Amino acid sequence: MSYTDFLRQYGDRFWDGTLITAQQFLLASLLAIAIALLAGLMKLSRNRLIRGIAVVYIEIFRGTSLLVQLYWIFFVLPLFGLTLAKFTAGFVAVGMNLGAYGAELVRGGIQSVPKGQWEAAYALSMSPARRMWRIILPQAFVNMLPPWGNLLIELLKNTALVALISVSDLMFEAKQINGTTFLSAQTFGTALIIYYVLARFIVTPFMRWLERVMRRKLGRA
Amino acid sequence: MGFNWNWAFTWEILPKLLHATLNTLMAAGFGYAIALVLGMVFALAQRTPYWALTKVVREVVEFIRSTPLILQIFFVYYVGPQFGLKLGPWTAGMIAIGLHYSAYLSEVYRGGLESVAKGQWEACTALNLSTRDTYLRIVIPQAIPPALAGMGNYLVGIFKDTPMLSVIGVAELMHTANAIGSSSYRYLEPYTLVGIIFLAISLPTAALIRVFEGYVRRKLGLK
Amino acid sequence: MMEDLSQYPLELKGPDIPMVRFSRVTKRYGDLTVLDDLDLDVTTGEMVTIIGPSGSGKTTVLRMLMTLETINEGVIYVDGQPLTHMVKGDKLVPADRKYLRKMRSQIGMCFQHFNLFPHMTALENCMEGPVQVLGMKKKEARERSEELLELVGMADKRDQHPSRLSGGQQQRVAIARALAMRPKVMLFDEVTSALDPEVIGEVTNVIRSLVDEHNLTMLMVTHQMGFAKDISDRVCFFYGGSIEEQGTPEELFGNPQKERTQQFLSAVKEAG
Numbered sequence: 001m002s003y004t005d006f007l008r009q010y011g012d013r014f015w016d017g018t019l020i021t022a023q024q025f026l027l028a029s030l031l032a033i034a035i036a037l038l039a040g041l042m043k044l045s046r047n048r049l050i051r052g053i054a055v056v057y058i059e060i061f062r063g064t065s066l067l068v069q070l071y072w073i074f075f076v077l078p079l080f081g082l083t084l085a086k087f088t089a090g091f092v093a094v095g096m097n098l099g100a101y102g103a104e105l106v107r108g109g110i111q112s113v114p115k116g117q118w119e120a121a122y123a124l125s126m127s128p129a130r131r132m133w134r135i136i137l138p139q140a141f142v143n144m145l146p147p148w149g150n151l152l153i154e155l156l157k158n159t160a161l162v163a164l165i166s167v168s169d170l171m172f173e174a175k176q177i178n179g180t181t182f183l184s185a186q187t188f189g190t191a192l193i194i195y196y197v198l199a200r201f202i203v204t205p206f207m208r209w210l211e212r213v214m215r216r217k218l219g220r221a
Numbered sequence: 222m223g224f225n226w227n228w229a230f231t232w233e234i235l236p237k238l239l240h241a242t243l244n245t246l247m248a249a250g251f252g253y254a255i256a257l258v259l260g261m262v263f264a265l266a267q268r269t270p271y272w273a274l275t276k277v278v279r280e281v282v283e284f285i286r287s288t289p290l291i292l293q294i295f296f297v298y299y300v301g302p303q304f305g306l307k308l309g310p311w312t313a314g315m316i317a318i319g320l321h322y323s324a325y326l327s328e329v330y331r332g333g334l335e336s337v338a339k340g341q342w343e344a345c346t347a348l349n350l351s352t353r354d355t356y357l358r359i360v361i362p363q364a365i366p367p368a369l370a371g372m373g374n375y376l377v378g379i380f381k382d383t384p385m386l387s388v389i390g391v392a393e394l395m396h397t398a399n400a401i402g403s404s405s406y407r408y409l410e411p412y413t414l415v416g417i418i419f420l421a422i423s424l425p426t427a428a429l430i431r432v433f434e435g436y437v438r439r440k441l442g443l444k
Numbered sequence: 445m446m447e448d449l450s451q452y453p454l455e456l457k458g459p460d461i462p463m464v465r466f467s468r469v470t471k472r473y474g475d476l477t478v479l480d481d482l483d484l485d486v487t488t489g490e491m492v493t494i495i496g497p498s499g500s501g502k503t504t505v506l507r508m509l510m511t512l513e514t515i516n517e518g519v520i521y522v523d524g525q526p527l528t529h530m531v532k533g534d535k536l537v538p539a540d541r542k543y544l545r546k547m548r549s550q551i552g553m554c555f556q557h558f559n560l561f562p563h564m565t566a567l568e569n570c571m572e573g574p575v576q577v578l579g580m581k582k583k584e585a586r587e588r589s590e591e592l593l594e595l596v597g598m599a600d601k602r603d604q605h606p607s608r609l610s611g612g613q614q615q616r617v618a619i620a621r622a623l624a625m626r627p628k629v630m631l632f633d634e635v636t637s638a639l640d641p642e643v644i645g646e647v648t649n650v651i652r653s654l655v656d657e658h659n660l661t662m663l664m665v666t667h668q669m670g671f672a673k674d675i676s677d678r679v680c681f682f683y684g685g686s687i688e689e690q691g692t693p694e695e696l697f698g699n700p701q702k703e704r705t706q707q708f709l710s711a712v713k714e715a716g
Contacts, residue, residue: 059420059424060416060420063419063420063423063424063427064381064415064416064419064420064423065381065382065383065384065395065419066381067384067385067387067395068384068395068412068415068416068419069416071395071398071399071408071412072412072413072416075402075408075412076408076409076412076413079408079409153286153287157287157288157289157290158289159289160289160291160292161289161291161385163291164291164388171289171291171292174292174295175295178295178299182303183303184295184296184299184300184302184303185296185300185303185304188292188295188296188299188300189296189300191292192284192288192292192293192296195287195288195289195292196284196287196288199287199288200283200287338557338559340555340557340558340559341559341561343510343512343553343555343559344555344559344560344561346510346511346512346548347510347512347548347551347552347553347555347622348572348573348577348621348622348625349545349548349549349573349577349625350572350573350576350577351545351576351577354576354577358572358576359561359572362563363561363562363563441562441563442562442563442564442565442605442606442607443562443563443605443607
């Protein structure tokens with residue numbers, strides 16, 4: 001079978017898989033960003049309990065493997081009465097894992113804002129919440145965008161693991177097609193290229209664009 | 222079923238899991254050794270004056286870094302037989318994970334090498350040191366301390382990625398836990414224990430790396 | 445366009461050949477001509493100081509001589525032999541790396557930012573070249589390095605790493621390190637520019653003692669006009685990539701002929 005025939009026959013399935021991968025990516029990203037923001041701020045809290053919770057969360061999710069977390073969420077959580085559909089379990093695991101890494105970026109980004117900015121906001125008698133939201137976070141956000149670009153590439157790659165709990169993403173489709181055709185080079189090669197295109201020509205340019213926009217907004221262009 | 226931790230079962234499976242942990246550590250160690258060497262090759266290849274070589278290596282590194290490791294593992298394991306070259310799970314796994322992390326390590330090395338001030342190279346020229354001595358005695362010793370944090374992160378990273386090798390049948394920790402789960406229908410204990418074992422190794426390792434980094438800096442008289 | 449190299453001799457002969465000769469040397473970065481058809485001879489044992497506004501190409505002169513920069517046209521000779529070119533058959537061709545390495549062993553250089561190796565002590569910095577490049581025994585290299593550190597007044601700090609030394613101290617170690625290679629020509633590239641005013645003297649004193657006691661050929665780029673006046677045999681004023689005016693310190697500082705030289709010197713004087 002020529003490669004064009006191969007693509008004609010299995011193109012639809014690669015496309016369906018890619019759509020699921022894109023959904024997993026988007027949902028996991030949103031979750032990761034929310035968790036990162038929350039855990040990152042909690043880690044900077046003066047309250048030891050709040051800080052402790054964030055530390056434990058971050059260390060557990062960064063200290064173990066995503067695959068272990070995925071299996072735990074999918075196979076063990078039901079024992080506690082919390083059953084997640086495989087699609088949900090997939091992006092929740094990926095999002096929670098990358099959120100822990102993102103939390104460190106949020107913390108670092110906030111700490112990178114010069115002390116003078118905090119003091120200026122304080123001198124304007126802003127409330128702490130307002131100061132964080134209006135003054136500190138926008139600046140921190142710009143500073144941490146480049147590492148977030150890398151993190152989102154990691155996240156995209158990590159969504160491939162959801163295939164192991166049978167979410168029919170790109171990785172899963174590739175495995176299935178390989179199982180019936182044994183055309184491993186064509187099958188896995190195609191999947192590799194699709195992931196590469198997603199990362200290099202969609203996620204990375206988007207993040208670059210966002211960096212430019214944010215810089216302009218903060219007048220740092 | 223419900224939530225009931227079975228201690229008897231725990232003690233029964235723990236030795237098996239600990240034994241598999243050795244395989245996990247071995248896989249991480251081998252993979253990391255490959256990545257350390259190959260990563261240096263990738264990094265140095267991008268510093269040669271040959272424009273085409275630099276460009277190709279750069280693209281290869283980008284490609285490896287932007288695609289999932291799990292897919293690369295499948296690729297290496299299954300593509301060989303299609304062309305009559307059969308690799309065992311260990312060999313294929315080590316190639317895939319070593320190659321994947323060598324791309325990351327090459328970036329760490331590159332950053333380290335670029336952090337060495339231009340004046341250091343010029344001083345080497347002024348003292349007439351050979352290219353070899355310039356790299357080995359002057360540049361690399363200074364490139365290592367800033368690279369250590371990244372190198373350490375990827376050591377822990379490769380360790381945490383070894384469970385992916387279970388998909389092609391490398392008998393490491395995750396593979397063993399899966400086997401226990403599917404034969405006993407108990408998932409709580411094996412998966413939780415695997416998580417604890419990973420934590421018990423990766424957290425102290427990360428801390429040790431930080432200590433080691435400080436030690437190297439002091440040893441080299443930097444800072 | 446290939447440059448016609450046949451106009452240059454394969455080597456300089458005669459009783460009084462210069463230690464360094466720049467022969468019609470041109471250096472360009474893209475469209476910008478940094479040095480324009482430069483001719484400059486430095487005789488053995490001479491101390492030549494190069495002054496001039498920034499961007500006049502004065503540092504480039506030293507960097508080309510150290511082979512840190514390539515040249516676009518012309519030939520540089522050191523001790524009668526071509527430096528930037530080598531003889532192949534009966535023609536000059538651009539020097540290869542091996543030849544450059546051989547030739548540049550005759551030249552030593554001190555930098556504005558010292559460029560000491562931070563992971564080595566003062567003594568190790570001085571021993572590095574003799575042991576690794578000259579193949580000297582460690583014991584011998586140590587003795588020589590200790591002598592040189594003594595000479596620059598840094599013997600008591602020999603086991604310190606550069607991060608523990610002041611700028612003036614680092615620069616003195618850097619001078620000892622360069623001398624340890626026994627160069628015929630020493631280059632000083634703005635060696636006091638990065639120093640605090642109060643420690644400049646300790647470095648200039650070391651250079652002064654080299655001029656007085658050693659028969660070294662030296663080229664120096666500096667902004668310290670007083671120092672240049674004191675110790676130079678000859679001062680060259682660079683402007684726009686070539687030598688605008690040169691002469692003894694008395695001539696150049698006391699009675700400058702060209703308008704640009706006068707302007708530069710009065711501007712420097714006003715600045716302090």
